[in-house]
Amino acid sequence: MNYLATVCHKNKISPQFFIIALLVSTINVSKQNCLWYGVCNTDALNHNQYCSYNGSSKTMPNEGIALLKERCSFLLDDGQTKFCCDTEQVKILNENVKLASAILERCPSCMANLVRHICEFTCSGDQSQFAHVVATGQNNKGEAYVKSLDIHITAEYINKTYLSCSQVSVPQTGQLALDLMCGVYPASRCSPTKWFNYMGDANNPYVPFQITYVQHKTNSSENGFIPLNSKTTPCNEAVAESLFNAPMGP
Numbered sequence: 533m534n535y536l537a538t539v540c541h542k543n544k545i546s547p548q549f550f551i552i553a554l555l556v557s558t559i560n561v562s563k564q565n566c567l568w569y570g571v572c573n574t575d576a577l578n579h580n581q582y583c584s585y586n587g588s589s590k591t592m593p594n595e596g597i598a599l600l601k602e603r604c605s606f607l608l609d610d611g612q613t614k615f616c617c618d619t620e621q622v623k624i625l626n627e628n629v630k631l632a633s634a635i636l637e638r639c640p641s642c643m644a645n646l647v648r649h650i651c652e653f654t655c656s657g658d659q660s661q662f663a664h665v666v667a668t669g670q671n672n673k674g675e676a677y678v679k680s681l682d683i684h685i686t687a688e689y690i691n692k693t694y695l696s697c698s699q700v701s702v703p704q705t706g707q708l709a710l711d712l713m714c715g716v717y718p719a720s721r722c723s724p725t726k727w728f729n730y731m732g733d734a735n736n737p738y739v740p741f742q743i744t745y746v747q748h749k750t751n752s753s754e755n756g757f758i759p760l761n762s763k764t765t766p767c768n769e770a771v772a773e774s775l776f777n778a779p780m781g782p
Contacts, residue, residue: 539665565589566616567659571624572677573669580624581741582617584668584676589614589657596622603629604651617655625654625705631738635709637768639780641765642697648762651692661758666744680734684759687724687747690765699767 564586572583592600596619600607607615617625629647635767639715653663666680698719700709707719714722715730725747732734732743748754751761765771 537696542729565658565660567663567665567681569616569680570618572675575672575740577654580620580623580683581669581679584665584678585616589616590618592622593619594618594726595619595674599623599626600651602626603647604655606648607651607655609632611692611719611729612657614657615655616657616659621654627649628738634710635712636697636700637685638703639696639767641767641769642693642700643675644771645693645696645762647686648677648687648764649689649760652760652762653681664757664759666742667686678741680744682744682746683732685728686745686761688751689762689764690724691742692730692766694727696764696767698722747749 548595566585566587566589566684568582569585569587569590570583573581575581591613592615596615596617597608599615599619599622604622629643629650632646633643633753636646653659656662657717662684664682665678665682666672666682668676669679670676698708698710701707702709710719711728712721713730714737715733716731717726719721725745728745730741732745733739734742744759746759748757748759753761
């Protein structure tokens with residue numbers, strides 16, 4: 533009697549059930565939901581670029597969990613502890629959000645709406661559902677890092693986020709925030725698509741790698757991707773504490 537037959541006989545399990553259980557276990561162990569993990573490169577403009585990683589999400593240490601609570605606490609709902617980012621990436625995310633808050637802080641819902649998708653594409657444990665690595669580079673150790681990324685996202689989310697931010701003014705100058713955040717376009721000529729395109733443009737000195745936003749009309753699966761359709765809050769409504777726990781100022 534072979535080993536499989538012996539195990540099944542002793543445990544009164546049919547061989548067919550054993551094989552199916554083994555296949556399911558193997559699939560779960562080898563899930564490849566992440567696109568990156570960790571920081572592998574710093575470019576000439578001192579941008580941090582993330583290590584290409586085609587594997588499963590990893591348990592976030594306590595320090596990283598505490599940092600996620602500052603800006604991305606909704607990711608911790610239902611006791612989630614595994615992510616496609618490490619503590620260093622969360623630190624970088626929080627610093628970048630501080631830069632944006634200096635311009636958009638007058639509307640907490642605008643900030644929360646914008647930050648939601650940044651939290652998700654940076655750390656979600658299911659990145660491969662809505663994002664795709666287009667190009668990678670290699671650092672001086674031969675490690676691959678992400679140079680270009682496609683993010684599949686709904687037009688609904690982009691439009692609502694833009695609407696919540698379109699009338700936000702900069703505290704220091706009184707001018708509209710989108711005068712500073714839409715590239716060559718002033719706020720009067722900006723649009724949801726132009727704004728997100730600029731936020732993902734590698735020619736933007738604040739962008740560490742190319743991010744191309746692929747818009748979907750609905751949040752249904754298309755071409756193998758389920759687009760991000762993050763929750764949004766209108767600018768005239770209060771933001772739930774669980775969405776944005778950190779102070780808004782830099």
